[in-house]
Amino acid sequence: MAILDCAIIGGGPAGLTAGLYTTRGGLKNVTMFEKGMPGGQIMNSSEIENYPGVTGEITGMDLMTPWPAQCQKFGLIHEMINIVRISKKDNLFTIHKEDGTTTDAHSVIIGTGSSPRRAGFAGESEFFGRGVSTCATCDGFFYKGKEVAVIGGGDTALEEALHLAKICSKVYLIHRRDTFRSAPNTVERIKNTENIELVLNSVPDEVYGDNMGVTGIRVKNNDGELRDIELPGVFTFVGNDVNNQALIQEDGSFLCEMNEAGQVIVDISMKTSVAGLYATGDMRIASPKQVVSAAGDGAVAALQTISYVDELLN
Numbered sequence: 034m035a036i037l038d039c040a041i042i043g044g045g046p047a048g049l050t051a052g053l054y055t056t057r058g059g060l061k062n063v064t065m066f067e068k069g070m071p072g073g074q075i076m077n078s079s080e081i082e083n084y085p086g087v088t089g090e091i092t093g094m095d096l097m098t099p100w101p102a103q104c105q106k107f108g109l110i111h112e113m114i115n116i117v118r119i120s121k122k123d124n125l126f127t128i129h130k131e132d133g134t135t136t137d138a139h140s141v142i143i144g145t146g147s148s149p150r151r152a153g154f155a156g157e158s159e160f161f162g163r164g165v166s167t168c169a170t171c172d173g174f175f176y177k178g179k180e181v182a183v184i185g186g187g188d189t190a191l192e193e194a195l196h197l198a199k200i201c202s203k204v205y206l207i208h209r210r211d212t213f214r215s216a217p218n219t220v221e222r223i224k225n226t227e228n229i230e231l232v233l234n235s236v237p238d239e240v241y242g243d244n245m246g247v248t249g250i251r252v253k254n255n256d257g258e259l260r261d262i263e264l265p266g267v268f269t270f271v272g273n274d275v276n277n278q279a280l281i282q283e284d285g286s287f288l289c290e291m292n293e294a295g296q297v298i299v300d301i302s303m304k305t306s307v308a309g310l311y312a313t314g315d316m317r318i319a320s321p322k323q324v325v326s327a328a329g330d331g332a333v334a335a336l337q338t339i340s341y342v343d344e345l346l347n
């Protein structure tokens with residue numbers, strides 16, 4: 034197989050924008066390795082209202098659906114596969130795929146984003162997929178007219194609680210503190226939504242159920258008092274872990290410099306400590322973790338990559 038000008042790892046807003054700018058900017062062989070459908074984690078969002086120029090009630094899927102076709106028009110190839118490792122020898126990167134095959138590339142733009150974290154309460158893993166979920170868009174409808182719990186106090190938890198409140202009879206928003214890590218207008222909307230009950234200074238002690246799935250949650254407050262709430266659905270939104278596995282080398286070290294949180298260290302051009310490797314979006318240090326900034330990173334990295342490949346090959 035021919036050596037790629039650029040391999041893009043991850044097909045979220047960062048990877049897709051990198052794909053658009055590298056192909057439209059003249060790079061010839063560019064493949065985006067995305068293990069699932071392109072679009073990234075925003076595809077799971079029931080509402081996005083802060084992407085510039087896009088107004089009205091629009092879901093993450095609505096926003097992202099046109100992006101892959103726009104890239105393909107300029108020649109971007111999407112290979113649907115999980116990348117297990119990226120290595121570099123001399124000036125050549127090797128992309129190691131889950132099926133055991135490899136592809137070589139002159140440059141790499143990585144934007145593998147992040148994945149939902151588990152909260153760590155009893156019953157969470159046992160009932161995951163049987164009443165415990167991390168995706169309101171995917172699973173909210175199963176609880177139409179029923180009561181559900183939402184765990185977390187960030188933007189995701191609050192926005193998804195608002196979405197669930199439209200479908201479900203009642204939402205218990207369970208948060209371990211009494212202030213939220215979320216946009217003020219979102220907090221205001223939560224407080225003004227009649228069927229959302231705030232359960233503050235509290236954490237889930239246990240989620241329990243039977244063969245059919247979840248039947249209830251036991252919540253413990255800061256004074257150690259326990260409260261049982263009967264309900265069939267629990268949604269956890271307690272943050273994300275960086276998807277940096279593809280950067281781990283055979284000896285366990287990382288291909289490039291990372292910080293203690295596992296985020297890739299980049300400069301303002303998205304350059305990593307390794308020449309020809311750029312990191313973008315949620316996985317990089319100091320990321321604002323927004324669709325618009327991930328897309329911006331993808332564009333910056335692509336423009337840098339075009340210059341890098343040009344210099345390398347000419």
Ligand code: FAD
Pocket residue numbers: 042043044045046047048066067068069070071072073074075076077078079080081082083084114115116117144145146147189276279313314315316321322323324325327
């Ligand atoms: P991601 O979107 O995480 O995409 C990474 C992609 O890489 C994924 O498609 C994944 O499948 C793929 N991948 C990972 N590892 C591999 C591998 N080893 N091999 C191949 N493919 C791989 N932002 C906003 O601006 N506004 C909002 O309203 C908003 N709402 C949100 C609501 C929810 C529920 C969530 C979860 C996030 C929300 N965000 C919002 C944040 C936004 O989704 C992210 O900042 C953005 O998606 C980051 O883009 P990314 O391209 O860096 O990574």
Ligand code: NAP
Pocket residue numbers: 083151152153184185186187188189190192209210213214236270271272273321322323
């Ligand atoms: P987050 O901001 O990290 O919030 C996670 C929440 O979960 C926090 O409230 C945290 O509590 C709580 N939490 C963490 N571990 C817990 C545990 N084990 N048990 C109980 N609660 C726990 O994560 P996020 O809400 O997913 O947001 C991630 C990023 O995406 C943020 O930068 C956010 O701004 C962005 N985002 C933006 C939008 C938007 O712009 N509209 C929408 C969604 C996400 P503490 O508060 O006590 O730490």
